[in-house]
Amino acid sequence: MSRLPSSVSTTNSLDGIMAKVRHDFPALQQSVHGKPLVYLDNAASTQKPQSVIDTISHYYAFDYANVHRGIHYLSERATRAYEDAREKVRNFIGASTSREVIFVRGTTEAINLVAQSYGRMHLTEGDEIVITEMEHHSNIVPWQLLCEQIKATLKVIPVNDTGELILEAYERLLGPRTRLVALTHVSNALGTINPVKQIIAMAHAHDARVLLDGAQAAAHIPIDVQDLNCDFYAFSGHKLYGPTGIGALYGKAELLEAMPPYQGGGEMIREVTFEKTTYADIPQKFEAGTPHIVGAIGLGTAVDYLSSIGLMNIGQHEQELLSYATETIGDLPGLRIIGTSPHKTGILSFDLRGIHPHDISTVLDHEGVAVRAGHHCAMPLMGRFGVSATTRASLSVYNNRSDIDTLKGALDKARAFFSL
Amino acid sequence: MMDLGELYKEVIVDHSQHPRNFGRLEKPTHKAEGFNPICGDKITLYLHVDDNDVISEIVFEGRGCAISMASASLLTEALKGKTIEEANTLFHGFHALVTNAPTQATQNKLEKLRVFAGVKAFPSRVKCATLAWHTLQTALTRGDQRATTE
Ligand SMILES: Cc1ncc(COP(=O)(O)O)c(C=O)c1O
Numbered sequence: 092m093s094r095l096p097s098s099v100s101t102t103n104s105l106d107g108i109m110a111k112v113r114h115d116f117p118a119l120q121q122s123v124h125g126k127p128l129v130y131l132d133n134a135a136s137t138q139k140p141q142s143v144i145d146t147i148s149h150y151y152a153f154d155y156a157n158v159h160r161g162i163h164y165l166s167e168r169a170t171r172a173y174e175d176a177r178e179k180v181r182n183f184i185g186a187s188t189s190r191e192v193i194f195v196r197g198t199t200e201a202i203n204l205v206a207q208s209y210g211r212m213h214l215t216e217g218d219e220i221v222i223t224e225m226e227h228h229s230n231i232v233p234w235q236l237l238c239e240q241i242k243a244t245l246k247v248i249p250v251n252d253t254g255e256l257i258l259e260a261y262e263r264l265l266g267p268r269t270r271l272v273a274l275t276h277v278s279n280a281l282g283t284i285n286p287v288k289q290i291i292a293m294a295h296a297h298d299a300r301v302l303l304d305g306a307q308a309a310a311h312i313p314i315d316v317q318d319l320n321c322d323f324y325a326f327s328g329h330k331l332y333g334p335t336g337i338g339a340l341y342g343k344a345e346l347l348e349a350m351p352p353y354q355g356g357g358e359m360i361r362e363v364t365f366e367k368t369t370y371a372d373i374p375q376k377f378e379a380g381t382p383h384i385v386g387a388i389g390l391g392t393a394v395d396y397l398s399s400i401g402l403m404n405i406g407q408h409e410q411e412l413l414s415y416a417t418e419t420i421g422d423l424p425g426l427r428i429i430g431t432s433p434h435k436t437g438i439l440s441f442d443l444r445g446i447h448p449h450d451i452s453t454v455l456d457h458e459g460v461a462v463r464a465g466h467h468c469a470m471p472l473m474g475r476f477g478v479s480a481t482t483r484a485s486l487s488v489y490n491n492r493s494d495i496d497t498l499k500g501a502l503d504k505a506r507a508f509f510s511l
Numbered sequence: 512m513m514d515l516g517e518l519y520k521e522v523i524v525d526h527s528q529h530p531r532n533f534g535r536l537e538k539p540t541h542k543a544e545g546f547n548p549i550c551g552d553k554i555t556l557y558l559h560v561d562d563n564d565v566i567s568e569i570v571f572e573g574r575g576c577a578i579s580m581a582s583a584s585l586l587t588e589a590l591k592g593k594t595i596e597e598a599n600t601l602f603h604g605f606h607a608l609v610t611n612a613p614t615q616a617t618q619n620k621l622e623k624l625r626v627f628a629g630v631k632a633f634p635s636r637v638k639c640a641t642l643a644w645h646t647l648q649t650a651l652t653r654g655d656q657r658a659t660t661e
Binding site: 445446447448449450453454457464465466470473479480508509510 | 515518519524528549550551552553574575576577578580633635636639
């Protein structure tokens, strides 16, 4: 990965970098319930570094104007910043041209866009869409809606006991009516990193297109959409240290060009008459209305921030921490980790016999530890593992071993509290 | 900071680990399923209401957090032998208890259910405490249907 700095190789200097990283995040400097905050809910959303916060306030304070409209200095400057952000995102995911990068509200909107624009144009009655048992609801429901609209069928790749996709079953699902495979790059509830390159190649062999949900991947592993050869890639800014309300959809240019608009309005047109409207070229065709300008610019800064540390370094740091966390809490009596693939990001989803995740979460919160308790918007997957909910600790660049020790201590307290 | 012991009173922990009246009725006169879409907690309430509007039998089954299970368990204990009207009064009283300051008279009526007073300080847990009660309302007013906390 040439775009990743590779200057840091030893664990010691990596630790040094990571120790500094923590100071970049003002939110982490606070206490909750009188305890220093230990933020382990990063799969839901990450905290923001000072550079992103500064970008946003600086933009509103000094550079603010609408984009692609005004023939005046501020608007030109805003347009440049907005398009620079697109270029940063392009570089971040390895797309060949920034025309392939569409700014959207987030992963959810990106998937809905593909379902409604690509899906309604290219799929018909009897066609098949393949998803997986580990999808977030946002990569299930848009396809169900589409299936209802066009009478297509949804097929589901099952998951094995370690939380990996069963590829033999996938192979059997692929057929002459398979048009689209939509799956998550990394599971939000298990942490499993799916073998997406292989999955994509298998789909392409059947002439099916592939959408990757990168919501849980983009902040943790390097993305190269050309190397993966995916047709669409979706992710959210707020999970990679950027603002909420902004994300990106990557799509191959030839696909995007052939797709009808998703929404109509300003920005996305070339010429409007009451008889006929022609549309702007991509990516503007898919960006109707005034976009989330500051969000995009903030996302650009978040991408800069990630690149300055390096996705390789981040990945290494999180893997080390994941091993430490798995060892530290893994042998608590009654604790079962759900998602035990060797190919995982820093997500620890677990069941603790005798204590419901909500109660664990409340006790942990009182120790300053923020985790997620619930079904993680993946109810079918919870059913697969015979639970209605799990507790999930999810790691990110700013977490450290002491966070894990605090988590362990808090879990001990929860067990004592419920006399287990 | 609110003490955790105020939320998880001994009675609550006990009822969550050893729920009373747990099971089902074969021929209930009233039945409803309650579901909290945020956390996936689910309970089903079964009632037998006799000709005098008295709840002669009430049991529940389901799974969820300590607060929702204890709340369902204590609800069944509190309502057995009560009239529908008394049950409605308790519903409103319980709601007041976990969301604002109930009057002394209301508190007195709630008797053992007052152990849930601590829930008020934990806004994210109010829905856990009220799930069984919303399910009760559904069962009593609409017969056999689903209640949700949303
Ligand atoms: C795997 C996965 N897909 C999709 C989403 C939805 O992302 P967003 O809510 O930002 O649109 C999430 C986040 O919750 C996720 O974890």
